[in-house]
Amino acid sequence: MSMSRIVLYYTFTPLPDPEAVKLWQHTLCRELGLRGRILISPQGINGTVGGEIKAVKQYVKQTRAYAPFKDMAFKWSEGGAEQFPRLSVKVRPELVAFGVPEQVEVDADGVVDGGKHLQPEEVHELVEAKRAQGVDVAFFDGRNAMEAQIGRFKNAIVPETETTRDFIAELDSGKYDHLKDQPVVTYCTGGIRCEVLSSLMRRRGFEEVYQIDGGIVRYGETFGDDGLWEGELYVFDSRMNTTFSPQAKTIGECTHCGNPTSTFHNCMDRGCSTLQLYCEDCRHIPETTRCETCRARLQQDPGHPNSGRLEKVRRG
Ligand SMILES: [Zn+2]
Ligand SMILES: [Zn+2]
Numbered sequence: 314m315s316m317s318r319i320v321l322y323y324t325f326t327p328l329p330d331p332e333a334v335k336l337w338q339h340t341l342c343r344e345l346g347l348r349g350r351i352l353i354s355p356q357g358i359n360g361t362v363g364g365e366i367k368a369v370k371q372y373v374k375q376t377r378a379y380a381p382f383k384d385m386a387f388k389w390s391e392g393g394a395e396q397f398p399r400l401s402v403k404v405r406p407e408l409v410a411f412g413v414p415e416q417v418e419v420d421a422d423g424v425v426d427g428g429k430h431l432q433p434e435e436v437h438e439l440v441e442a443k444r445a446q447g448v449d450v451a452f453f454d455g456r457n458a459m460e461a462q463i464g465r466f467k468n469a470i471v472p473e474t475e476t477t478r479d480f481i482a483e484l485d486s487g488k489y490d491h492l493k494d495q496p497v498v499t500y501c502t503g504g505i506r507c508e509v510l511s512s513l514m515r516r517r518g519f520e521e522v523y524q525i526d527g528g529i530v531r532y533g534e535t536f537g538d539d540g541l542w543e544g545e546l547y548v549f550d551s552r553m554n555t556t557f558s559p560q561a562k563t564i565g566e567c568t569h570c571g572n573p574t575s576t577f578h579n580c581m582d583r584g585c586s587t588l589q590l591y592c593e594d595c596r597h598i599p600e601t602t603r604c605e606t607c608r609a610r611l612q613q614d615p616g617h618p619n620s621g622r623l624e625k626v627r628r629g
Pocket of ligand 1: 594
């Protein structure tokens with residue numbers, strides 16, 4: 314039994330002096346021997362840190378002693394300091410990088426005018442109540458499109474996003490305007506991206522926007538694969554995917570042959586971080602395990618240096 318743990322947490326609350334919070338958090342973590350990643354912004358804090366249980370408990374206690382963080386929820390998880398290469402504490406203009414810090418207003422209660430929070434059970438209640446009125450609830454994926462390739466809510470809308478920044482152009486393109494007078498449930502891995510996304514949608518005239526408290530993770534812990542979720546969950550650590558039960562469906566398709574797979578592989582070109590799904594049979598074929606962009610470039614410049622690299626990679 315490991316005597317170490319990890320905690321994950323975030324809160325949206327105005328921080329007038331993020332640099333001071335950074336110094337305090339950095340010192341606190343160093344003294345307690347914790348490692349991990351902490352992001353601080355004028356909008357709040359988001360972190361994942363790990364270490365000895367006693368030290369993590371002490372960290373939680375001391376962090377909550379700062380008034381703006383006193384109600385912050387900490388999610389405990391297996392793991393420890395060794396899961397992180399180092400301690401990183403950074404100040405950024407936004408807690409989630411949508412690229413529009415000026416469009417996000419935060420007060421002591423969190424993001425102003427965000428989507429209504431739903432507990433996992435309430436997601437089902439909403440869908441049923443709306444169905445009784447003859448109205449469909451739209452599920453709107455708040456992640457990068459790639460993540461949705463292996464798992465998503467059934468019939469979800471998956472915007473064309475390579476990074477979180479792409480949501481702004483997507484929302485402003487008009488292609489989702491038909492949802493503006495419909496109930497929309499936004500969802501993402503742990504809920505933080507939707508805190509902001511749902512408020513950006515509200516700001517753009519989407520009238521009835523919801524978000525799932527705790528995101529897909531909480532929903533999956535509650536309903537496993539017996540609810541409205543389908544497939545595997547992409548995660549930003551060395552595991553890459555997780556499932557909620559052994560019955561999880563494989564909905565991803567091999568980029569080459571179309572066979573079911575949930576395994577992402579890096580484009581074989583060195584320096585390209587594109588992830589693509591390949592089945593076990595196709596993952597070694599050099600002609601195909603290069604992403605489209607790199608293949609096009611190679612046709613123009615056959616001498617381009619590349620490697621046969623095809624290992625799993627992290628992408629945050
Ligand atoms: Zn294949
Ligand atoms: Zn590539």
